[in-house]
Every structure is written in C-alpha cells, then in structure tokens.
Amino acid sequence: MIGKIFSFIVTLSFVFSVLGGRMNELSQAVLQGAGQAVELSISMLGMMCLWSGVIKVLDGAGLTSLISKGIRPVLKYIYPAAYRKNCGIEEISANFAANLLGMGNAALPLGLSAMKKLSELDSDVGQRKINADMITFAVLNTAPFQLFPTTLIVLREAAGSIAPYEIILPIYICSSATVFFGILLCRILGYFIKTREKGRKKND
Amino acid sequence: MTDIAAYALPVIITLSGIMLAFSKKDLFSLFLSGCSDGLKTTAGILPTLIMLVVAVKMLSASGALEAICSVLSPLCVKIGIPEEVLPVVLMRPVSGSGATAMIKELFDNSGPDSAAGRIASVLMGSSDTIIYTLSLYFSHVGAKKTGYALPAAFILMIFCLFVSCFICSIF
Numbered sequence: 306m307i308g309k310i311f312s313f314i315v316t317l318s319f320v321f322s323v324l325g326g327r328m329n330e331l332s333q334a335v336l337q338g339a340g341q342a343v344e345l346s347i348s349m350l351g352m353m354c355l356w357s358g359v360i361k362v363l364d365g366a367g368l369t370s371l372i373s374k375g376i377r378p379v380l381k382y383i384y385p386a387a388y389r390k391n392c393g394i395e396e397i398s399a400n401f402a403a404n405l406l407g408m409g410n411a412a413l414p415l416g417l418s419a420m421k422k423l424s425e426l427d428s429d430v431g432q433r434k435i436n437a438d439m440i441t442f443a444v445l446n447t448a449p450f451q452l453f454p455t456t457l458i459v460l461r462e463a464a465g466s467i468a469p470y471e472i473i474l475p476i477y478i479c480s481s482a483t484v485f486f487g488i489l490l491c492r493i494l495g496y497f498i499k500t501r502e503k504g505r506k507k508n509d
Numbered sequence: 510m511t512d513i514a515a516y517a518l519p520v521i522i523t524l525s526g527i528m529l530a531f532s533k534k535d536l537f538s539l540f541l542s543g544c545s546d547g548l549k550t551t552a553g554i555l556p557t558l559i560m561l562v563v564a565v566k567m568l569s570a571s572g573a574l575e576a577i578c579s580v581l582s583p584l585c586v587k588i589g590i591p592e593e594v595l596p597v598v599l600m601r602p603v604s605g606s607g608a609t610a611m612i613k614e615l616f617d618n619s620g621p622d623s624a625a626g627r628i629a630s631v632l633m634g635s636s637d638t639i640i641y642t643l644s645l646y647f648s649h650v651g652a653k654k655t656g657y658a659l660p661a662a663f664i665l666m667i668f669c670l671f672v673s674c675f676i677c678s679i680f
Contacts, residue, residue, distance in 0.1 A: 307557060307560070307561070307604055307606070307607070310561070310564075310600075310603060310604055310607055311560050311561065311564050314564040314565065314567065314568050315564055315567060317568065317571075317573050318564070318567035318568045318570070318571035318573050319567075319571070320571075320573075321571035321572050321573040321576065322567075322570070322571040322572070325571065325572045327570060327571055327572055330570040330571070331567055331570050331571050333570065334563070334566040334567045334569065334570035334571075335563055335566070335567060337566060338559075338562045338563035338564075338565070338566035338567065339559050339562070339563050341562055341566070341613075342555070342558045342559040342561075342562035342563065342610075343555070343559065345558065345562065345613060346551055346552075346554075346555045346558060349551060350547075350548065350551050353547040353548075353550060353551045354543075354544040354545075354547035354548050354551075355544065355547070356547065357543040357544060357546045357547030357550065358539075358540040358541065358542075358543035358544035358547065359521060359522060359525045359540070359543070360543060361539045361540060361542060361543025361546070362525040362528055362529060362536050362539055362540045362543065363521075363524070363525055363528070364539075365532070365534055365536050365539040366525075366528040366532055366534075366536065410546070410550065413645075416646065417645070417646065417649045420646050420647075420649055420650050421649065421650055423650075424650040424652070435647075435652050435654060435655070435656050439646075439647075439650070439652075440655070440656050440657060440658045440661065442646075443642065443643055443646040443647065443655075443658050443662075444643075444658055444661045444662050444665060446637070446642050446646065447602075447636070447637050447638070447639045447642045447643065447662045447665065447666070448635060448636050448637060448662075448665055448666070448669060449637055450635075451634065451635075453517065453518070453521070454633070454634040456609065457612075457630055457633050457634050460609065460612060460613060460616065460621075461616070461621040461626075461630060464613070464616035464617065464620070464621045464626075465620075465621070466616075466620075466621035466622050466626075467622055468622065469621070470515055470517065470518070471622075471627075471680075472627060472630040472631055472634065473517060473634075474680070475627075475631045475673070475676045475677060475680050476630075476631050476634035476635050478672075478676055479631050479632075479634075479635040479669060479672045479673045479676050480634065480635035482668075482669075482672045483635050483636070483665060483668060483669040483672065486665065486668050487661070487665045490661055490664060490665060490668075491657075491661055494657045494660075494661055495657075498656070498657060
C-alpha cells in the first residue's frame, strides 16, 4: 500500500516537474526531504520515549484496567449482541483503554482478538462471519478517542506553534462527536441492512 | 482555554511521579522499558517517514500539490474548508505516516496556528487510517466482505472533517 502511494506521488511529481520546468527544485526537495524526516524523528523522539514510559507506568499502576472497567457498562448500548452473550467485551474495553492512552501497539492485538471473539457471535447481517457488532467495532477503531495525541503535539511544537496544546480541547469535542456519530451511524446502517435482508427473505 | 490545556501534560507526569513513589511494584523499570519502546517505535517508523516526507516534498516542489489544491479549491470554498487542508484529508484514510508527512508540509507552508493548520490538527487528532485498520481487522477473522464498514468509516471521516472546521471556527 505505502509502496503504491510512494510510486504514485513520485511519478506525479516528476511529470509535473518536467512540464513546469522545476527539475532543480525537485532535486533539492529530494535532498532536503530525507534530512528533514530524520530531523522530525529526532524532534519527536524525546517526547515519544517519555510518553511511552509514562503510559507504561500508568498502565502498571492499574489505570488501563480501571478505564476498561469503567467503560464496560456503556458497551451494552454499543455492542448489544456481544454484551448479551458476554463475548469479547473484555477485549473491547481493554482496546478502548489502550486507544485512549495512545498505546497503539497494545491496542492492535487487543482489537484483533476482540474481532475474533465477535466473529464467534451469530451473524445477523446475513453475510457469513460478519455481524453488526464487528462492523461497529472496526469502524469505531478508525476514529479512536485519544487522551493525548503525542505525535501531533510534537509535530506542532517542532513547526514552531505558539500554542501546541491549544488544539487538545477542540480534539476532545470533535472526537467525542465523531464517536457518537459513528455509533449512531453503524446502528442505523445495521438496522437498515437487517430490515432489507428480512424483506428479501420474505420475497424468496 | 489554553491555560487549562497546558495543565494536561504536567498533571499526567506528576501523577505518574506520585505513582512511582507509592506503588509497591517496580514502576521505574516499567518506565524505562516504556521509554525504550518509544525509541523502537520512532526508529521503526523512520524509514517509512523518510520515503513519504521525500515524496511529499517532491510533490510540493514540483507544483503538483499546488495544482491539486487549485483544482479542488472551488469545491472547498463551496463547503467551507481551507484548500490547504485537502492534501491531509486525502492522505489521512490511506496512510498514517503519509498524513504525518502531509501535515508537516502544511505546517511548513501555512504554519501550525493558521486556520488550515488548526483544522488539520483537529482532524488528525480525532481520526485514524481507515484502509489499514479495516483491512487488518477483517482479514484477521478471515472475512472477505466488510459489509457497510468501509462506507461507514468514510462517512465518519467526512463528518469528522466538518466538525473540525466548525469547532476551529468557534475556538
């Protein structure tokens, strides 16, 4: 995937440079770009290390299990089928906690095992192996709520922002709105598809 | 508002400091192992980042980025989004490192505190890569079809874009 993106961008740039006579600029961009990526990584490194360490401390002190316990009752409304059978709820809440604290590396395996558990539920979309709760879970994982967007803040800091943290509150608002809308959207789409499937069965 | 936001980091650091002092577990070694995890993660994404930052710099220097922006600008004006944000929007669902490279370019050109910079920041902070996440999650359970997951995720991302524009116009 990334390889395709790279080749697409590079080819497009080359064609545009030839057409616009900007080959000097292009060659300079290549020379500078590589160095800038390293500079960016170095400016991110300190904060990434510190934050990963802090998160691990909070995790070790029991914060993640506290969060996942706290979120569990709410999951009843988001994943009704899974909650009823108590299937995968533990993994889902742990995945939420890991996402919240920005532990992407920990969230992924938890998310995958939650997906596996959810796939063992009865299918109710009509397609084999896929059910509404799986879709909701995967879609919500494309817009996870994160408490401290480390990479973003460091990027802003590195670019010389006068208020790198200023966007945290807007992100909280936007992210909660997105999560709520996502739950609603999946429920509506799920309901819509379910009734359509039922209608189709009746016609058969 | 900025004052409250500035509390976030010191409070969390202090909290973990207090935990270090009172917990019976050896939290400091956890802290150190977490730090080296951070080192590994950053070093791990560096090769991808180099490729994509070079690609995005080339895109910008060749004038292609400008061309894309100018093609899309009438659409942007109509829906009220700064045209500079669009490269980030286009890259966000596809690749995380790509979006990082795009937002770096946006920050370099327009500044992180510009309207476009803020909108892109909020979008970046409240969305994640769609294609990668969905394909990973569904392929893990051996499902070939993804139902309505892909359209739902894209609708969600567009919703997120509009909300970030709206919020940035208030704050």
